[in-house]
Amino acid sequence: MKQFLEMFAHPLLKWSLLAGLITGILCFFYFLALYFIGITPLGNHKVPDFGIHIIMMVATVWYYRKRVGQGLLHLWEGLTICYVVNTVGAIITGWLIYFFVEYIDPSVFTNYLAEMAALLTSTKSQLVEKLGEAEYAVLLQSIKTTRPGDLITDELSKKTVLAVLPVLIISLIFRRQDISAPNQK
Secondary structure: OHHHHHHOOOHHHHHHHHHHHHHHHHHHHHHHHHHHOOOOOOHHHHHHHHHHHHHHHHHHHHHHHHHHOOOOEOHHHHHHHHHHHHHHHHHHHHHHHHHHHHHHOOHHHHHHHHHHHHHHHHOHHHHHHHHOHHHHHHHHHHHHOOOOOHHHHHHHHHHHHHHHHHHHHHHHHHOEOOOOOOOOO
């Protein structure tokens, strides 16, 4: 068990997990801000919280390169840091939102489902033309069967897909290796 816990003392994981935790909390604060100003905090209004993920990934990679790597950062370290920050942040955000809509204010979730159903019905002709009547009915039924627990996996899957390109760009920008030959003096 001690060996398992020592793994989390490695700076690569320690700083990534801490930054992911902070990211999740900041994204939840964004969710709460939308809630308190009267905007439905789920759906398209919540998408800009990915900017928090990007800022925290950049900050963590920069800090790791500057303080831990003494100015050097391998590509795999940047990729690992970014994906851990993004994944932990998405999981924390998903769970906090789940607890909020499950125990504090369930009307947020029901309003979100009502807005999704209204959007589908308002664009029915376009969707039926593109998808067909049967697929439209399946899509409409899937909204009715959505549960608050689905928010966790939804958050994680969306953030994972959104992160692919930014993670690569951040890792490539901050990548810096020692180019001196190992046996040269």
